[in-house]
Amino acid sequence: MINLLKNKDKMETNQIKTIIFDLDGVITSEKKYWNTSKLTVWELICSQDYLGINQYFGTSNDVSNVLVNLGEKIISSNFIYQLKSRAINSNWDLTFFVVCLHLVAIIGNFQEVQDDTLSQLLNQNDVDLKTKLNQLGQLIKRKNYNVEISQPIIEQFWQETKALKGAAVLEYVNFFISEKLGEKFSLFDSRGELWQLCYENFQAWYEGRKGYNLPDEETVLDLHSIEATLSTLHYSGRYTLAIATGRPRQEVIQPFTTWGLLQYFDPQRIVTYDEVLESESILSHSNQKIKLGKPHPFILFKAIYPEEDIRQLCAENFQLENGQEIAYIGDAGSDVVAAQRAGCISLGVLTGFGEGNEKIKKQQMLSDLGCDIILDSILELPNLLRL
Numbered sequence: 001m002i003n004l005l006k007n008k009d010k011m012e013t014n015q016i017k018t019i020i021f022d023l024d025g026v027i028t029s030e031k032k033y034w035n036t037s038k039l040t041v042w043e044l045i046c047s048q049d050y051l052g053i054n055q056y057f058g059t060s061n062d063v064s065n066v067l068v069n070l071g072e073k074i075i076s077s078n079f080i081y082q083l084k085s086r087a088i089n090s091n092w093d094l095t096f097f098v099v100c101l102h103l104v105a106i107i108g109n110f111q112e113v114q115d116d117t118l119s120q121l122l123n124q125n126d127v128d129l130k131t132k133l134n135q136l137g138q139l140i141k142r143k144n145y146n147v148e149i150s151q152p153i154i155e156q157f158w159q160e161t162k163a164l165k166g167a168a169v170l171e172y173v174n175f176f177i178s179e180k181l182g183e184k185f186s187l188f189d190s191r192g193e194l195w196q197l198c199y200e201n202f203q204a205w206y207e208g209r210k211g212y213n214l215p216d217e218e219t220v221l222d223l224h225s226i227e228a229t230l231s232t233l234h235y236s237g238r239y240t241l242a243i244a245t246g247r248p249r250q251e252v253i254q255p256f257t258t259w260g261l262l263q264y265f266d267p268q269r270i271v272t273y274d275e276v277l278e279s280e281s282i283l284s285h286s287n288q289k290i291k292l293g294k295p296h297p298f299i300l301f302k303a304i305y306p307e308e309d310i311r312q313l314c315a316e317n318f319q320l321e322n323g324q325e326i327a328y329i330g331d332a333g334s335d336v337v338a339a340q341r342a343g344c345i346s347l348g349v350l351t352g353f354g355e356g357n358e359k360i361k362k363q364q365m366l367s368d369l370g371c372d373i374i375l376d377s378i379l380e381l382p383n384l385l386r387l
Helices: 031-046 063-074 077-085 091-109 115-122 129-140 147-160 167-181 193-206 223-235 250-259 273-284 298-304 333-342 357-368 378-384
Strands: 002-004 018-021 240-244 326-330 345-349 373-375
Touching (some): 031 063, 077 091, 077 357, 091 193, 115 129, 129 193, 147 167, 223 240, 240 298, 273 298, 333 345
């Protein structure tokens, strides 16, 4: 299936010279990342080292059983869909969102804690967040809380953020929690103390530093078919292949080297989360606090103009000179929005998250966001490009 959705009569794919690939849901499977998010949320809510509500998601202390039996309760498939439909693509943000919404449900249901007690506990400046969570857990340990109390909160949050996309959704979290709890807590800030704790624990699970090794990375489709497609594109001599992803660099280079796929991409045009962090740091020295993760178009600009000055790429008036010659292929709302903001062609694929009815919803979501072309998978690229 190839759907030309926008400017159908004018879409000239023969003008394309550079194809930029997102990875997760396009080439790489996100299963390991989603499982990592689930284990991180489970640990922060259930472990005695943190909040300690050990049966919040159900009874299971074995990590493998947690993923098999409790995984959908911890982070549902619909939660992932809602996040991606709002152009949020970071699994660190996914983890942070879930922990925040569970915490606001738990705290909001604990009526015995007076406002000043809660404020004093959560606003302690000389105590780390792990200790704060442990102290909060000690206060509520007699309560028989379970995940059902979170569902109305989660549903309300998604209802209130229908019109928001990208960073605006992330920024809304603290406002939402403030409305629910009657006070603003800085630990819920975007990229704040709780986000950092989620990030650190996520990476520890992902890298096997928690005493459990998740299964190795997988491709979203048969590896041989993916390699044949990339080889066809590369050796046609017509295209430069690039990568623009929210993954850390090592989590791109290592699996792509193992799979034999790295050879097909221009090494100067592999842009990862490492470049995002580095560039944000550079800008911060000039008092420019800009979040450059998708759906911001920065990683696309960087892949197209790898030698250009960071400040120039992030200037408000920066534009592509040749948008119709560049296509960005991804599976999520953040990919479509990033391509639109960059001024290039957006190619959506239906691999990645969502099967059955969810896949139909995903196709509709990509279409509603204005995706130019929707493919079943990257395997249709040679046919689209008449190779």
